[in-house]
Amino acid sequence: MPDQNAPARTPHRPRSEASRRAILDASLDLCAEQGYGPVTVEAIAARAGVSKKTIYRWWPSKGAVVLEALDDVANPAADFPDSGDLRADLVAQMEGLVRGLLSDQRFGRALVGLIADTQHDPRLARGLVDDLFHPRIEDARRRLAKARDAGQLHQDADPDLAIELLYAPLYYRLLLHQGSLHSMDELRVLVDHVLRSTAPPA
Template sequence: MPSQPEPSPPESRQPDPQRRSERSRRAILDATLDLCAEHGYGPVTVEAIAARAGVSKKTIYRWWPSKGAVVLEALHEAADPVSGFPDTGDLRADLLTQMEALLRGLLGSPRFGRALIGLIADTHHNVELAHGLQTVLFQPRIDDGRARLAKAREAGQISPDADLDLAMELLYGPVYYRLLLHQGDLHGGTELESLVDHALRALAP
């Protein structure tokens, strides 16, 4: 009986290009957020990201058209664990849970907050980036919040003629106002409870 060929030792196998690409992509996104936290969005360059991530500038431009596009993807991934809307049946509690997670995990972190402020400023000079910010980062999360409010409206927890888009602005407008105009962080606890309570009074049946 012919002997079976022995498997190649690990060091002689060809590297998996998918694993290598994902490792590089992750390194680029992490380097981008780290640099934004250290220096702010403006001074960060693609060259600096490449150097920090240990990749070539060509690699970054092969996957993203600009620094802003890299930051957008990094923030989108960072936002996923903290932006989902719980649904316990208690609208007030669910809003507080979601907004506290948002403030603590995304907006309240220098690693993410400084990147987001800079990215929003950059969209005023880049129409394509502005479209990406809206469709990739904001709109899916607005849709989730709107769906939760719609369910509350169906349950009679808010007015049947409540404008859900305006309700989202009432809740989240103050958060981004403070962030963008450097008015100080909106803290959790009683301050956040006051915001949610004021909005819910305006939406009451």
């Protein structure tokens, strides 16, 4: 497990992994309880049993803490399945995502608030896209390209457009307060529609 955050291997007191975990956990716990907005760095520090200075030493802002916490949580949760059946894989992945957003409020409320925060913090927006979204979008793109090459999709279907059509409705409902998130039935209908539309215009 190579640590890409290694602090240049200085020969002195190392960073406390216990404090790091406590901070990340506390940030998601507080988001679940109060929502992202009202959570303060001071509250995170207090909950984690840690000094404010320790947080500001390693993260530039509350958003950066929550981003790292979400990345930790999401890593195992949102893997992209590959059973050979594209439709089933898409439905399964999206079901997992929606379930994560709904059931575990540690995830949903924190993500929504974090996205809100990125609207006036360009550096945080960079981190959200590069660390959280881009890798997972790449996974989906690869899965769709593979399906296309295997003949399960029109030969010049556009994976990027398909990804937008699939996932945008989720965030549309989530961020624009359009009712509750999709039910499992609605997800299947959504995937069916998108797969049926992946032929390019005449």
